[in-house]
Amino acid sequence: MTADRPVLRDLLPAELRRSWVVDGTCPDLDLYSLFRARQIADLHRTAVLDAKGALCYTALDRKVRCLATGLRDLGIREGDVVGVQLPDNRNAVIADLALAALGAVALPFPVGRGILEAECLLRRAGAVAVIAAVEHRGLHHAADLLTLARALPALRHVVAVGPGSAPGGTVPWPDLMRRDPRGFVPARPDPDGAARILVSSGSEAEPKMIAYSHNALAGGRGNFLASLIPDAAPPRCLFLVPLASAFGSNGTAVTLARHGGTLVLLDRFSPEAAVRAVREHEPTHVLGVPTMVRMMLERLDVTGEPLPAPTALVLGGAPLDEATAAAAAKAFGCPVVNLYGSADGVNCHTGLADTVPPADAAGVVAGHPDPRVAEIRIADPETHAALPDGDIGEIISRGPMTPLCYVGAPELDARYRTPDGWVRTGDLGYLDADNVLHVVGRLKDIVIRGGANISPAEVERELRAHPQVRDVVCVGVPDPLMGERLAACVVVRGPQAPTLDALGVHLAARGLERRKHPERLLVVEEVPLTAAGKPDRIALRARLAADVPPVRHVLPEVPPLAQAG
Template sequence: MTVALHDLLPAGLRRSWATDGTCPDLDLYSLFRARQIADPHATAVIDAKGTLCYTALDRKVRCLATGLRNLGIRPGDVVGVQLPGGRGAVIAELALAALGAVALPFPVGRGSLEAECLLRRAEAVAVVAAVEHRGDHHAAGLRDLAPALPALRHVIAAGRAGAAPEGTVALHELLRTDATDFVPARPDPDSAARILVSSGSEAEPKMVAYSHNALAGGRGNFLASLMPDKAPPRCLFLVPLGSAFGSNGTAVTLARHGGTLILLDHFTPEAALAAVREHAPTHILGVPTMVRMMLDRLERSGPEDGALPSPTALVLGGSALDETTARAASRAFGCPVVNLYGSADGVNCHTGLGHEVPDADGAGVVAGRPDPRVADIRITDPRTHEKLADGEIGEIIARGPMTPMCYVASPDLDARYRTPEGWVRTGDLGLIDGGGVLHVVGRLKDIVIRGGANISPAEVERQLGSHPQVRDVVCVGVPDELMGERLAACVVARGAQPPTLDSLTGHLTRRGLERRKHPEHLLVVAELPLTPAGKPDRAALRERLAHAPLAVPAAPPAPPLTRAS
């Protein structure tokens, strides 16, 4: 039985965006095919294997689609994709779109328990996975999970010839299928094309269903706003294509805009800088932590490495971007640094190309002016859900062409995070100022409660990011018998001398942050651990804090606040 994917947006509103041209009203494969016909020899993908033009890519897509159809994959079926960055992930996503099936990509590195959870809840009938990647044997592991997944019929193994584990289907054999008679499906552009996986704050990962129009239309309009000359972009993705941020790859860069994908099978700052120098991307998409790692390598490099070619934009999302990182990145890359506020749940806003560095602001992180061609944004009272006036802090909600259909197999999440009119409740706090600019203040849930007082880690991170000895910082809560929780700062040092906790708290005092919000523990790390999606791994840091000796301040923060009953 195929999982039910329903659209929580009013049908008339969704159709209006296709009627007025905001969305292209074509399925992803048809859009890609039109790009291939228009410029058959344009470069589609650059990866570790070399370059692949649109015509060669289309040939592989059609072969795989035929092979998958021969396995029994039908329109509406969900198929998982767990592949490293490269042409294989692109081919799989386009082949599934050509069949009218629904792709469920998720990054390599996610454990078997999480993979089992995703595939089971989505009722996936097949999964495409790497035979081996960086010591992980995903295909064999997923094959072993098959008994617990009644809907799963096939594990398709991607690897060299003869390497597919017993009990799996070799991807390279499917790619050799005769596609002469292949006729692509023409799915409804408002039907599901891809399921995005969000780490979020739930016990299990959230899965969010997106239509062809929401991806190519809404998300496509986001990238279009960062293409001043409208020429096909060359996008270097530092994040995995299987992440939510990576959904701007195949569907947006290729199908919507006819551009080129520059892909890394695994992020390292050295590999990323080499790709910038060799391939001169117009857009670099990543998270701030990745760019801070690249800046650190640049500081240690010599003149023989040469200058970096300047892209059109460095687009950073996934976590808050501080002013120090933005200024350093703008100088190093010679381009505007775009602060992207977005999520898999259906929100997108960015600071645009107008400034080299996003404006600093005491009211929170400046996220830019919402674009109704992507997602309209409002601020509402978290309790009454009434719209608030400009300047008032409340919950950020979003609705627009990029709004997803629904959460997958999670009616409880639909009820919690979607309004009856289809608006997405983000769980983020923010305000819209008198000029229509969105400011992100923090999260409703992401707080540390110290002695009954709430502390926003994001607020403290923003202030610590300007310390001259701090390259990168993440703040997390540490359990404490007396106070319930205390705040710990996990810091990557800038330069050879790491900061002390007292120097950090002194900096916060000078910045005007009240003492009760100061961190009480310091952990210095060489690099922040990253999740498979490329974001800072807060859970890993909490685990490290539980076993590491911690620096403590010379003077404790202010006592906890007492609350009137």
């Protein structure tokens, strides 16, 4: 390891990790070797369906080897971290597999993420290169990332992916794709070594990065999808969420490398495009967040035309309500699977047995934990001791999909991992007598807007730099479409209160992407405090509910990110 590269240490006992290889739970192969075996087994099976059409496994593999050759010529080596900021199309898949073939560690983050967050990710991960779009929906990621090169000594290359001309100083993607792949020899990295870094905004002021091994992705996460494929046939998965999200990590590594399936991709989500993709490509699995499906249901109500029934509609990233689940099951004509998961290393779902997932007084339940994916226990939040069935405590998780560690953040390892490797989710729940997981609340305070985690602490920190803001507390307010929206409760500095638009301009100038901007503004004389002296967020939510003005919609209604794992 170089001085700039964080050490990615496995926090699970080594003998436990190897036991899942011995019993066949994990394949004990790196991701590219798994993909290559799938390619050899069915040379002309369609691997990707995107706006350019179909791409078969053999054509995809050739492109992967071309890029891997070009990246190796740039000096990318096994263990190097490389960022990827591309829209959901074949290029994102090519980049993912090429990095796996080199034994490098991919750090994907979705298009639309601001330069402030990108700088934080690339710096803390010690990334030596980043592959980014020249232009996407008015944003110029490659040019923006090039400006970071001076501030990030480890960042040696920015690879610019068109359409559009590569900015001066970047490496044009076509130059790499023209390399001769015939002499390329793939690396053979340790299957228990790092393959990918998942990004979660979580409840921290800065985004969390979590390192996953080849076995944790293809094995643990691969077993999750396997449980939703009743006939073991290669799946055809429509991903409504970004491949660069935690939920999207079930794309290249799981759908292609583990199961030899087909990825159906949209450059960006819109309900019209998603409905059209279901009709045209007849996916076996549709993966998204509840907000996306609510939008699709609105379009289906207008047309009234039935959809070809998938095997499963898999919804995660935000709480699923009973009304949405029932309406989706009827409209899609298949079981709706409620997925409880996160980038941090937890996964539990309701499976295919019920068309509409069961519910309790708190809402839709999380389902039966699968030890081939992640064992789940309920623990005392302070001592981590296991609690009896029926007792409410913190949900903790450990299993084949458990990540290695947090990246460049030993304080997060200390906070969220127990000494024997269990992941602390910060969520409250209980296991009933039938071993069904029920999620009842959160220890940590985050706002989940359309499946995207927003850290109030991060937004508060930036808002406090506004000249008209003396103090601020950000809280989530319920919303029937997005699940939650962010409200800023502001104590004013000076005679005049800032407007919501002025706060948005300020946050944009400080590099905070629009998905994190508040959509409600409440001016208060002072921040109410609890008995412990902390901001009383419950009281502020009550104030917002009592005011009951219409929510100020300043952001697009398209969920930009899904964190579910």
